[in-house]
Amino acid sequence: MFYRRAGIRHTRYQDERQLFPLGFDRGLIIAVLAILLAAPFLFDRLYVSGYLLPWLIWTSAALGLNLLMGWSGQIHLGYGAVMGIGAYGSVHLVRLGVPLEIAMIAGGLLSATIGTMFGGAALRMKGIYLAMATLAMQYVVDFVISHSTVISGGSLATLQVPPVSFLGIPLQGEVPTYYLALGVCFVITLFMLNVRRTSFGRALAALREKDYAAQILGISTFRYKLLAFWVSSFIGGVVGSVLAVTYLRAISPDQFHIELSIQILAMIIVGGLGSVLGPFFGTALILFAPILLNNLLGFTAGKFGWSLPIDLRAHLPLMAYGALVIGFLLYEPLGLAKIYANFRNYLLVWPFRHAQR
Amino acid sequence: MDWILLAELSTNGVFVGLMYALVSLGIVLIYKTSGTANLAQGAIAMTGGYVTWALATLVGVPIWLAIPAALVIMFGFGLLMERIALRRMIGQPVIMTIMLTLGVEIMLRGILPGVFGAAVKRLDIGMPQQPLFVGELLLNRATMIGGSISLLLILLSLFFFNSRFGVVMRAVADDQTASWSVGIRVERAIAVAWGLAAVSATAAGVLWGSTQGVDWSLSLLLIKALAIAILGGLDSIPGVLIAGVIVGVAESLATGVLDPLVGGGSRDVVAAVIILVTLLLKPHGLFGRHHIERV
Numbered sequence: 218m219f220y221r222r223a224g225i226r227h228t229r230y231q232d233e234r235q236l237f238p239l240g241f242d243r244g245l246i247i248a249v250l251a252i253l254l255a256a257p258f259l260f261d262r263l264y265v266s267g268y269l270l271p272w273l274i275w276t277s278a279a280l281g282l283n284l285l286m287g288w289s290g291q292i293h294l295g296y297g298a299v300m301g302i303g304a305y306g307s308v309h310l311v312r313l314g315v316p317l318e319i320a321m322i323a324g325g326l327l328s329a330t331i332g333t334m335f336g337g338a339a340l341r342m343k344g345i346y347l348a349m350a351t352l353a354m355q356y357v358v359d360f361v362i363s364h365s366t367v368i369s370g371g372s373l374a375t376l377q378v379p380p381v382s383f384l385g386i387p388l389q390g391e392v393p394t395y396y397l398a399l400g401v402c403f404v405i406t407l408f409m410l411n412v413r414r415t416s417f418g419r420a421l422a423a424l425r426e427k428d429y430a431a432q433i434l435g436i437s438t439f440r441y442k443l444l445a446f447w448v449s450s451f452i453g454g455v456v457g458s459v460l461a462v463t464y465l466r467a468i469s470p471d472q473f474h475i476e477l478s479i480q481i482l483a484m485i486i487v488g489g490l491g492s493v494l495g496p497f498f499g500t501a502l503i504l505f506a507p508i509l510l511n512n513l514l515g516f517t518a519g520k521f522g523w524s525l526p527i528d529l530r531a532h533l534p535l536m537a538y539g540a541l542v543i544g545f546l547l548y549e550p551l552g553l554a555k556i557y558a559n560f561r562n563y564l565l566v567w568p569f570r571h572a573q574r
Numbered sequence: 575m576d577w578i579l580l581a582e583l584s585t586n587g588v589f590v591g592l593m594y595a596l597v598s599l600g601i602v603l604i605y606k607t608s609g610t611a612n613l614a615q616g617a618i619a620m621t622g623g624y625v626t627w628a629l630a631t632l633v634g635v636p637i638w639l640a641i642p643a644a645l646v647i648m649f650g651f652g653l654l655m656e657r658i659a660l661r662r663m664i665g666q667p668v669i670m671t672i673m674l675t676l677g678v679e680i681m682l683r684g685i686l687p688g689v690f691g692a693a694v695k696r697l698d699i700g701m702p703q704q705p706l707f708v709g710e711l712l713l714n715r716a717t718m719i720g721g722s723i724s725l726l727l728i729l730l731s732l733f734f735f736n737s738r739f740g741v742v743m744r745a746v747a748d749d750q751t752a753s754w755s756v757g758i759r760v761e762r763a764i765a766v767a768w769g770l771a772a773v774s775a776t777a778a779g780v781l782w783g784s785t786q787g788v789d790w791s792l793s794l795l796l797i798k799a800l801a802i803a804i805l806g807g808l809d810s811i812p813g814v815l816i817a818g819v820i821v822g823v824a825e826s827l828a829t830g831v832l833d834p835l836v837g838g839g840s841r842d843v844v845a846a847v848i849i850l851v852t853l854l855l856k857p858h859g860l861f862g863r864h865h866i867e868r869v
Contacts, residue, residue, distance in 0.1 A: 536681055
């Protein structure tokens, strides 16, 4: 319908190699990008800093984890710890007077270095053993962060982020922080879109399908597993520092606990493993479904005069996460991205049921 | 170093470890029969505790009846969970089953405190709380009884594996295709394994609930149970016993010896360190079969 084509017929190789071969997709993406760019002037401040900003940050993190879980097929249950390492590393550097641009990269490198050690476990084991190892790493990193006064200043202390500026623009108020998060998210998305067209991305896909086969084809599993962990942890570290600087502004160890890891995992599963679009949808659903549900429940309860116990409403987010994860795994394992793709494929050839391939 | 303190800590640790091992038994049972890691085991233990509490307090059933009733209900819950969720995951990548059980864990952790209230529930099953003095040792009587009951239940499960149905389950654990081809109902064996895992988790939930109260923190037993299962080798029941004792003693000693040095909280990290060390040095654990694929 909107796409105005029946079947995919490219006449030049160049057309097929494009990132978005269809004109409608290009237009849609430009429109979304324009709305996101104009958001601070279009929407209320509360919506920008309370909804759009976390959405962008968590999406960036989910994209980083998706590189590892969706594309190279390695399980990682400790991504929150990786983000925590980046956050603490960069905040400490900023406090020492290092400019934010360098501190972000350094936080990423620190995360990448430590995160690759998680990957060291992946060289020896896979499947549930890797899941257990990364889960254990999450606890160990939590323990080290919260118990070394040098890093966190004690288990109950929070670390303030001093006023910082990015490329000469002071990060104060909603607008500059929003644009920083948007910029980081844009760069990561662009990287993720393009990485699957490179030899690195294809090597990761081969690794995911069968590691022996990949090794036989001449893809070094040693190298690419470590690289996958390195890249993904680097993204995690950078996103962690963005999270600390733009959203949290004061970090404490409990913000990077296992709950964060599980939240990001749920975003990927709900959004769709191995897709770029998926984390955007998944993050939106996981972040906002509990809020919507809570408001809806509060509204209906108010209307019908029920008195809902406060515990029920406090635990609603957990129930919603769990139900979403279970529901998607059972009924649409490829997540919201697949639902969107089905819809798009249907509209692609709309008056007809099928297209000639 | 104070020897009395060390002896006291390790004796208490042995019994606490046996109580952890009861949670771990379910993980091992399920891994043995179906090769699935059950990350919901901690939350199932919590559910068992809540169900028992609800039967005893809300329904008003006497406690000696509430516990068996809860065990039966949770057996059904395990069967149901396998039938509705896990069976559809057969043949899917391992990431899916892990996430599915994690999803169940998250949901249970939301539903039960949400419905019954998040405050700690007291579950009195008539265990004496006052400590026991043996010579100069000060022992926790509740964990001693709990540990002994756990030991008994785990030994019982060893006997179960020699019964007719236990042999069926051993066959399924050994080779699913081969047991299918000789007429064993593999699905039923896996379902029963889930049911029994839920039962053992419930027993552990009741024992833990009676010592520390029933609330969401019972689901934190998961990480200790995983440590025990990994150290014991994931598919060995004697391994669970021995690893349980090791983890319990290590944790107890860490609390007594390390905590003054690092400022508390080392109890929670011991299990994680044990998992890491086991996986790096001897991934098939102490008694596990050497079938881990090395890449």
